[in-house]
Amino acid sequence: MNKLILWALAAPLWAQDPLSLRDAVQLAQRENKTIAVANAGIHAAAAHLEGSRAGMLPKLNYSESFSRSDNPVFVFGALLTQHQFGSENFAIGALNRPDFLNNFQSQLTLDQTLYDAGQTRDAMKIAGLARQMAGEERRRAAMQVIAGVVKAYYGAVLAAENLKTAEQALRSAEADLGRAESVRAAGMSTDVDVLSIRVHLAAVTERRIQAAADLEVAQSALNDALGLPLDTGHALTTALHPLDLPAFTLASMEHDASAARPESRQMRLAADLAKTQSDLARSALLPQVTFHAAFDADRRQFVNQGGANWLASVGIRWNLFNGLADKARIAQSNHSLERARADEQRVDSALRLEVRRAWADLRAAQQRIAVAKAAVTEAEESLRITQNRYESGMSNVTDVLRNETAVLESRTRYLAAVHDQRIAAAMLDLAAGRLSPDSEVLR
Numbered sequence: 477m478n479k480l481i482l483w484a485l486a487a488p489l490w491a492q493d494p495l496s497l498r499d500a501v502q503l504a505q506r507e508n509k510t511i512a513v514a515n516a517g518i519h520a521a522a523a524h525l526e527g528s529r530a531g532m533l534p535k536l537n538y539s540e541s542f543s544r545s546d547n548p549v550f551v552f553g554a555l556l557t558q559h560q561f562g563s564e565n566f567a568i569g570a571l572n573r574p575d576f577l578n579n580f581q582s583q584l585t586l587d588q589t590l591y592d593a594g595q596t597r598d599a600m601k602i603a604g605l606a607r608q609m610a611g612e613e614r615r616r617a618a619m620q621v622i623a624g625v626v627k628a629y630y631g632a633v634l635a636a637e638n639l640k641t642a643e644q645a646l647r648s649a650e651a652d653l654g655r656a657e658s659v660r661a662a663g664m665s666t667d668v669d670v671l672s673i674r675v676h677l678a679a680v681t682e683r684r685i686q687a688a689a690d691l692e693v694a695q696s697a698l699n700d701a702l703g704l705p706l707d708t709g710h711a712l713t714t715a716l717h718p719l720d721l722p723a724f725t726l727a728s729m730e731h732d733a734s735a736a737r738p739e740s741r742q743m744r745l746a747a748d749l750a751k752t753q754s755d756l757a758r759s760a761l762l763p764q765v766t767f768h769a770a771f772d773a774d775r776r777q778f779v780n781q782g783g784a785n786w787l788a789s790v791g792i793r794w795n796l797f798n799g800l801a802d803k804a805r806i807a808q809s810n811h812s813l814e815r816a817r818a819d820e821q822r823v824d825s826a827l828r829l830e831v832r833r834a835w836a837d838l839r840a841a842q843q844r845i846a847v848a849k850a851a852v853t854e855a856e857e858s859l860r861i862t863q864n865r866y867e868s869g870m871s872n873v874t875d876v877l878r879n880e881t882a883v884l885e886s887r888t889r890y891l892a893a894v895h896d897q898r899i900a901a902a903m904l905d906l907a908a909g910r911l912s913p914d915s916e917v918l919r
Contacts, residue, residue: 507703514614521610531596559783593762616738628701635694669873736909754809841897848890
């Protein structure tokens with residue numbers, strides 16, 4: 477098989493960039509929008525984590541307000557806070573029916589939680605677990621993108637090889653037609669042989685047309701997996717040949733899947749998250765202690781005739797009863813924890829099954845390669861002998877056509893077996909959580 481596979485038939489050669497499978501994976505990591513979506517999820521989770529840390533820090537607020545009223549209580553209090561209260565303000569008439577009074581108030585407040593029974597700590601832990609889950613989701617998305625690129629890449633390579641096989645069969649059928657016409661001219665056969673080969677030639681031509689159409693679709697599918705415009709041209713440089721795999725065992729692959737698969741890690745993180753949410757729900761039953769400080773300046777005019785005051789306080793709040801809502805939240809979090817632990821066991825079993833399925837597919841593909849390779853050699857030799865016998869008048873056209881078809885089918889099966897082995901190797905790495913841009917299956 478050619479080392480360099482050209483598959484964008486309509487584009488000039490100079491317009492195509494060489495692209496190996498490993499390069500394609502690296503390109504998809506940059507361009508595929510699935511990765512961008514996962515990265516956005518990580519950034520959002522990181523921002524949430526940063527926001528959860530705010531519970532440990534003081535809250536400082538500044539406010540500015542203006543009030544105007546002749547309400548006796550308002551006027552009396554405003555005069556005091558403005559430090560403008562005088563003896564004349566004790567007059568009964570002024571107390572009962574004061575004039576309008578302006579009050580410009582500037583206020584600076586500070587609030588700090590001293591003790592919240594671990595609610596801020598649990599909120600930070602929940603946000604941190606969510607950040608880790610987003611990271612695992614990003615890793616899962618990256619592996620899925622790599623697997624998609626591997627399938628699309630080898631799909632395009634297989635389509636190109638199938639087209640070459642169809643073109644080779646077409647040339648062979650055309651040679652058979654010429655051979656049959658020569659035999660007929662020599663009086664050793666009839667028009668029936670020529671017509672039979674022409675029918676076979678038409679069938680091979682149709683197969684070549686379909687192979688060309690399949691190649692166009694495979695090109696677009698690869699570009700879609702890469703995140704590129706669908707009509708982008710490439711020269712694929714990773715040939716379709718059997719992959720030599722390192723030695724490994726099914727048990728080791730299952731162990732890796734259980735330990736390293738993003739889905740498995742997400743389930744463990746989900747169990748930790750449910751446990752932390754349960755702790756957070758229980759902490760609502762404990763008291764909270766807060767510190768509050770305020771400084772305000774009250775003025776009759778915006779820049780003068782005013783005074784400043786400050787306040788500091790420590791408070792405690794204890795949720796003694798809120799309609800059993802806390803009890804319901806605790807029960808809900810406990811059930812969520814039970815579900816998370818059950819999901820963890822379910823997912824672990826499913827991942828191990830996925831490894832076994834990929835393992836079986838890989839073994840079957842490797843065995844098919846050996847069988848198909850031998851079949852190609854035998855079919856080609858049988859065709860050569862049959863063609864020579866036909867030219868000598870010792871065989872009929874039916875034998876020739878049967879062997880032509882056998883060669884085409886055996887070559888197609890061999891290519892399919894190699895393609896399936898390459899895909900199965902990548903899927904096994906994916907199932908075990910090993911698939912990455914540096915994986916051996918990409919060489």
